[in-house]
Amino acid sequence: MSDGIDLTELRQGFREVLSAEAGPERVRRHVHEGGAFDRDLAGTIAGLGWSALGVAEADGGLGLGLPALAVLYEELGRGPACLPLMTTLLVIDALKDAPDSVRGRWLPPLMSGDLFAALALDVGLSAGERVTGRAVHVLHGDAAGLFLLSATDGRHLLVPREAAGLTVLPTALVDRTRGAASLDLSDTPVLPVPVDGAALRRHTALALACDSVGGADAILEKTVEYLKIRTQFGQPIGGFQALKHRTANHKLRLESARALVDLAVRGDGDGQRVLALAHLARAHAVEAYVTIADDAVQLHGGIGFTWEHECHHYLKRAWLNRALFGGEDVALDAAAALLTEDVA
Amino acid sequence: MTTHPMPLDHLHDEAAFRAALRQWLSAVLPGDWKGKLVAAPEADYVTFQHWWFDQLRRVGLATPHWPRAWGGEELSLRNAVILNEELARADAPRPDMFTISLFHLPATLFAHGTAEQRDRYLTGVRDHGEVWCQGFSEPGAGSDLASLRTKAEKRETPDGRTVYVVNGQKVWSSYGMYARYCLLLARTNPQAPKKQAGISYFILDMDSPGVTRRPIPQINGGAEFCELFLDDVEIPAENLIGAENDGWRIAQSTLSAERGLIIVDLAARLQFGMDMVLADAGAGKVAWWPDIAHRRAYMRLYARLLAVRAIIDRMMAEVIADPHMGNSPLPSYVKLLYSELLHDHWAFMLARGGMEAQVAMPRMTGDSNQTTDSYDAYLWSYAWTISGGTNEVLKNVLAERVLGLPR
Numbered sequence: 001m002s003d004g005i006d007l008t009e010l011r012q013g014f015r016e017v018l019s020a021e022a023g024p025e026r027v028r029r030h031v032h033e034g035g036a037f038d039r040d041l042a043g044t045i046a047g048l049g050w051s052a053l054g055v056a057e058a059d060g061g062l063g064l065g066l067p068a069l070a071v072l073y074e075e076l077g078r079g080p081a082c083l084p085l086m087t088t089l090l091v092i093d094a095l096k097d098a099p100d101s102v103r104g105r106w107l108p109p110l111m112s113g114d115l116f117a118a119l120a121l122d123v124g125l126s127a128g129e130r131v132t133g134r135a136v137h138v139l140h141g142d143a144a145g146l147f148l149l150s151a152t153d154g155r156h157l158l159v160p161r162e163a164a165g166l167t168v169l170p171t172a173l174v175d176r177t178r179g180a181a182s183l184d185l186s187d188t189p190v191l192p193v194p195v196d197g198a199a200l201r202r203h204t205a206l207a208l209a210c211d212s213v214g215g216a217d218a219i220l221e222k223t224v225e226y227l228k229i230r231t232q233f234g235q236p237i238g239g240f241q242a243l244k245h246r247t248a249n250h251k252l253r254l255e256s257a258r259a260l261v262d263l264a265v266r267g268d269g270d271g272q273r274v275l276a277l278a279h280l281a282r283a284h285a286v287e288a289y290v291t292i293a294d295d296a297v298q299l300h301g302g303i304g305f306t307w308e309h310e311c312h313h314y315l316k317r318a319w320l321n322r323a324l325f326g327g328e329d330v331a332l333d334a335a336a337a338l339l340t341e342d343v344a
Numbered sequence: 345m346t347t348h349p350m351p352l353d354h355l356h357d358e359a360a361f362r363a364a365l366r367q368w369l370s371a372v373l374p375g376d377w378k379g380k381l382v383a384a385p386e387a388d389y390v391t392f393q394h395w396w397f398d399q400l401r402r403v404g405l406a407t408p409h410w411p412r413a414w415g416g417e418e419l420s421l422r423n424a425v426i427l428n429e430e431l432a433r434a435d436a437p438r439p440d441m442f443t444i445s446l447f448h449l450p451a452t453l454f455a456h457g458t459a460e461q462r463d464r465y466l467t468g469v470r471d472h473g474e475v476w477c478q479g480f481s482e483p484g485a486g487s488d489l490a491s492l493r494t495k496a497e498k499r500e501t502p503d504g505r506t507v508y509v510v511n512g513q514k515v516w517s518s519y520g521m522y523a524r525y526c527l528l529l530a531r532t533n534p535q536a537p538k539k540q541a542g543i544s545y546f547i548l549d550m551d552s553p554g555v556t557r558r559p560i561p562q563i564n565g566g567a568e569f570c571e572l573f574l575d576d577v578e579i580p581a582e583n584l585i586g587a588e589n590d591g592w593r594i595a596q597s598t599l600s601a602e603r604g605l606i607i608v609d610l611a612a613r614l615q616f617g618m619d620m621v622l623a624d625a626g627a628g629k630v631a632w633w634p635d636i637a638h639r640r641a642y643m644r645l646y647a648r649l650l651a652v653r654a655i656i657d658r659m660m661a662e663v664i665a666d667p668h669m670g671n672s673p674l675p676s677y678v679k680l681l682y683s684e685l686l687h688d689h690w691a692f693m694l695a696r697g698g699m700e701a702q703v704a705m706p707r708m709t710g711d712s713n714q715t716t717d718s719y720d721a722y723l724w725s726y727a728w729t730i731s732g733g734t735n736e737v738l739k740n741v742l743a744e745r746v747l748g749l750p751r
Contacts, residue, residue, distance in 0.1 A: 224747050239750040244743035245736065248680075251747060255677050259658070260651035277650070284647040332640040339646070340626035340633075 005064060007071050014050075014075040021045060022081045024310055027177060030082045031313060035176025037143040042083050046113025051085065054093050059107050066203070069093075070210045070265045077214025080317040082177045084116045084140035086207050091117035091148045094156070094200045098193045102158070106146060118144035120183070121204070121325055125151045130165075130187045139324060141181025142170035149183075149190070156195035163188050175316035201334075202267075202275050204325055205282040209261045212282075212289035212321050216254050219314040223247065223296045230301075243299065250292045257281075257288040276338035279331040286328055289318040352404045355423055365430040372399050373436055378716065383706035386567070390522050393441040393710070397473045400439060407470055409605070410450055414462070415470045421664050425608070432612040440568075440711035441519045444476040445469040447605060448527060448598045452545070456586040456594045465525065465547065477523035479514040479548065479572055480595070487737040489529075490540045490592060494574060496530035498581070498588075506581035508532070508546065510554075510574045516731065520557050520570035523550050527598065528579075533589050545591035547583040554578075564723035566712055599732070607682050608660065610713055611653050614686065618646055632696045645689050652681040673746045676738050683728035683735060690722035 021044060030038060054069050055061020062068075069089060076085060092110050095103055109115035118141045125133035135141075135149060147159045159166060165188040171180040224247055227238030237243060264281035267274040293315040297304040304311040322328050351368050354360040374380070381389055400406040409424060410416025419427065431438075439446065449469065453462050468474040485492040494512025501507055510530055517526065526548040536542030548555070554577035559567040586594045621642070625633040632638045659674040694701055697718050708715050712724035729735050743749045 224749065227749060236750050238743075241740065244749055245739045247747055247749065248739035248742040251742060252677060252680055255655065256648060256651040256681055259654035260647055263650060263654045280643065280647040280650065283644065284651065287644070329640060332643040333636070335646075336639050336643050339622050339643075 005068060007067060010068060011071045011075060014072055015078070017045070017048065018075055018079060018081055022079055022083065024079075027079055027082055027313060028308075028310065031176045035082070035172065035179065037084065037179055038082060039143075042085075042116065042143065043113045045081075045083055046085065046088070046116070048113075049111070051088055051092060051113060052111040054089060055107060055111060056096065059103055060111065061107075066206065066265055066267070069203075070206060070261070073207045073210035074214035074217075077211035077317070078218040080177050080211075080215050080218075080313055084118075084143040084179070086211065087119045087140045087144070088117045090119050090200070090203055090207060091146065093203055094119070094148055094195045095193065097196060102191070102193055106158070110146070115145045116140060116143045117146040117148060118181070119148050119150070119200075119204070121150045121201070123149045123151050125149065125153070125155075125157070125185065127153065130189050131157065131185055132165075132187055133185050134183065135185075136182040137171065138181050138183055140179060141168060141183060142179035144181075147183060148193075148195075150195070150197065150200065154197065156193050156197070156200075157190040158193050159183075159185070159188060159190050163190070165189075173316075173320060175313075175320040177313060177317060178320060198271060198275050202278040205278040205331060206261070206265055208321050208324060209257075209264065209278070209281040209285040212285040212318065213254070213258050213261050215314050215317055215321075216257065216285070216289040216292045219293050219296045219311070220247070220250050220254055222310070223250075223292075223299050226300055246295060246299070250288075250295065253288040253291060257285040260284050272338045272341060276335045279335040279338070283328045283331045283335070286318070286322045289314075290322055293318040350403055351427075352408070352417060355417075355420075358422070358426065361423060362426055362430060365427065366434070368403060369430065369434040369436055373434060377437060378435075378708055378714070381708045381710055384709045386521075386709060389710035390441065392437070393439065394473055396437045397439050397442055401470070401473070406439065406442075406473075407446065407450075409446075410466075410470075411454070414450070414454075414466050421660055425660070428609045428612050432609065432616050435613075435616070435714075438609065438711055438714060440713065441475055441522060442469070442473065443518065443606065444478050444523075444527065445474060448478060449476050452527065452585060452594060452598045455597050456545075458582075460582070461547065461585065468524075474524045475519060475522050476525050476527060477517040477520040477550070477570075478598075479517055479520075479526045479528040481516045482513060483515055487734045489595075490543070492529060492531060492543065494528075494530045495534070496532050496544060496546065496579065498532070501578075507578040508544075508581065508584070510546075510548070510577040510579055512574050514572040514574070515560065516569050517557075517572055518568050520550075520572055521559055521567075526550055526572070527585075529591050529595060532591075536589065540592040542589055543591040543595075544588050545585040545594045546579050547585060548574075548577070548579055549583075552577050552579070562712075562723075563726070564712060564720050565707055566709070566724075568710075568712065607678055608656055611649070611656055611682055613713075614689070615649055615653060618649055618689075622646075638696065641692060645685065645692060648681070648685045649689075652678065652685060655681065671745070673742065676742055679728075679732060680735055680738055680742070683725070686728055687722070687725040690718055690725050693718040694722045 050072060052061040053064045057063040088110060110117055118138050120135040120138045123133060123135045125131040145161045149157045151157060161168060165186040167184040169182045171182055173180050227243055228236050230237050261281045264277040297311045297315060300311055303309050351361060351364040354364045397406055404417055407415055408417040408419040412418050450466060453466060480489060482492050496508040496510045499507055499509055528546040528548040529543055531542050532544040533542030554575040556573040557570050560569045560571055561567050621630060624630050655674060655677055659678055662672055662674060701719050705717060707720050715721050744751055
């Protein structure tokens with residue numbers, strides 16, 4: 001269905017709203033104020049219908065596919081926006097195979113921005129209809145009213161925040177544009193739902209990859225602009241060849257990452273290879289993001305080292321993306337396993 | 345006399361085209377062609393290249409990308425990709441000795457040549473497999489090509505002909521030892537206000553008196569390149585391409601031919617090689633695969649390969665839409681990303697080879713792009729990071745033209 005929509009226009013729309021409502025000043029204020037979940041802002045943005053992008057039309061959504069969501073993840077990454085949308089979109093998508101009763105109960109508040117969701121992969125839980133266990137570093141767990149837990153035994157379990165025996169302990173991250181929480185479940189009632197685990201992992205990897213491309217693009221653009229206006233020794237420092245070569249390398253890293261992410265989002269080929277591609281895209285894009293954001297601080301010199309300047313927002317988001325959902329080593333190992341089975 | 349399947353009869357059907365290509369390749373391609381070139385004299389390689397060109401020519405696959413009017417097939421992008429993939433899959437020889445003949449010469453003559461030049465020289469390539477080389481770089485003009493000093497002075501001969509008398513030295517002419525003709529850049533106006541403005545573009549007959557060629561032994565032991573010494577060499581005026589002093593502009597079309605199509609083929613071949621390692625790893629036949637750090641490093645290289653191939657696909661789509669590609673940055677992205685990947689990939693494989701890889705082995709004579717030896721390939725990869733504008737110069741250009749940093 002995404003064939004019918006102009007992704008460039010969609011991107012422009014996202015960018016305009018995000019720069020008006022969640023632009024650099026808002027991000028800076030959010031970070032200064034400690035990074036607590038901003039429900040008003042999140043509600044405003046989510047209420048625009050963005051959470052419904054990927055939902056089937058029959059369920060009241062827009063029925064757009066991954067290519068449209070990829071654009072949204074990338075634009076959110078440019079901010080980097082302080083919104084718990086990534087995990088909400090992932091959970092919404094994961095619920096597409098759930099029974100009518102589950103979709104009817106949870107999709108409307110998730111789509112309207114009244115409710116946000118968090119996702120935890122590879123959680124060790126006891127068996128049975130009531131479970132005991134612990135999930136740590138759950139992205140956006142602080143903001144979520146609903147949790148999707150992908151258990152190590154292959155089950156996917158929905159848990160509302162009010163569930164009996166569930167304790168949610170917010171965890172402050174160094175990246176204050178994002179929050180997290182740890183979940184303690186003690187004989188907690190859970191709702192098993194059918195979820196395509198491979199599709200969920202693919203979507204998760206691609207969301208991180210797109211966030212990384214968006215962030216890398218934004219901080220590289222800002223860095224290049226700075227090199228044009230910062231004057232030392234009587235010339236803009238961007239005229240020095242040492243800095244030109246570094247920024248050219250960053251541009252190449254970014255374009256390489258973008259090309260692989262686009263390829264992975266298109267996802268041609270069989271299931272194994274498509275999932276492997278998503279893992280590779282995630283690792284490749286995050287590596288580009290960390291490298292570019294890391295050098296952005298150095299290229300900005302003293303100003304880049306200050307709390308006031310936004311370099312560190314990108315740097316910290318990049319490192320968070322590297323570590324999230326098992327981290328990039330796990331992504332590379334998964335790709336290696338999938339590709340050796342696939343090709344052989 | 346056997347009849348071969350004609351792949352070009354099946355252009356309308358992708359699967360049939362592929363099948364016919366495979367059938368043709370298995371019929372004509374000697375199984376151990378690489379083995380036969382190990383430690384072989386140069387002459388064997390030259391003979392083999394002419395034989396292979398002739399095989400390709402017989403079924404219309406030597407010049408499929410040329411216009412129909414010149415005996416080509418105007419092969420569609422999709423079919424060109426299929427052809428490349430099948431040649432790569434079969435590890436077929438590349439017609440490397442004919443690179444200038446097949447790409448640079450037509451790119452130059454189609455756009456800037458006279459009818460007589462096209463008729464004489466394109467026919468020579470198409471029907472007789474004439475080998476061309478390129479006389480661009482000089483000892484003092486590498487990345488700064490426009491500072492070239494080879495001089496061409498216009499004169500009337502006593503018998504009334506107009507000629508350019510050329511003096512100078514050229515380097516890095518691939519297969520110059522075997523070339524019949526040379527695409528030559530020389531300075532016709534040393535007083536021009538800009539150094540780019542005084543350069544002209546010539547067709548040089550390599551058998552002319554005053555031409556001396558000498559092979560340049562390379563760091564990998566091969567000698568694909570040679571240097572040319574030009575002493576009072578006469579070039580007839582009709583061998584000027586385009587207008588006098590317009591050579592720099594014309595050379596740009598020659599160089600852009602170099603940066604595009606050749607890498608399409610080589611990147612496909614690199615992927616087949618890397619996929620083969622993955623298949624072998626899956627079958628437990630790769631000794632270093634169980635080492636998690638090596639495996640991860642290999643996955644990062646593989647990600648870079650898939651990325652550069654995706655950019656190549658975009659570049660090819662642009663080539664179709666606009667053959668001159670305007671100011672597209674994609675060819676320079678492709679050159680930089682491919683060459684650095686190639687270098688890192690072979691450095692990785694060389695390291696995995698351990699002491700075994702340090703033992704001197706007889707090398708395959710000829711096209712170093714097709715070597716199966718990791719050390720040879722590693723050494724050859726510098727040809728990609730240095731030639732066609734060093735990566736350092738291209739990064740300056742990228743920073744200035746794409747990112748807008750000050751000169």
